[in-house]
Amino acid sequence: MMNERNADDADIERALAHTPKDKVKAAYDRSERLQRQRDLFQEWADLLVVL
Numbered sequence: 001m002m003n004e005r006n007a008d009d010a011d012i013e014r015a016l017a018h019t020p021k022d023k024v025k026a027a028y029d030r031s032e033r034l035q036r037q038r039d040l041f042q043e044w045a046d047l048l049v050v051l
Helices: 009-015 023-050
Strands: none
Touching: 009 023
């Protein structure tokens, strides 16, 4: 559902706990993606409330 809502693929993969191959890059990206993850989860929660 989130792919259909044009969510970022990397954010979706992280939300599903899929680990990136480059561990160093993942460590640096974690802080940059934190707010985007929060937004993704909030959008998902809002969808669940509607359904």
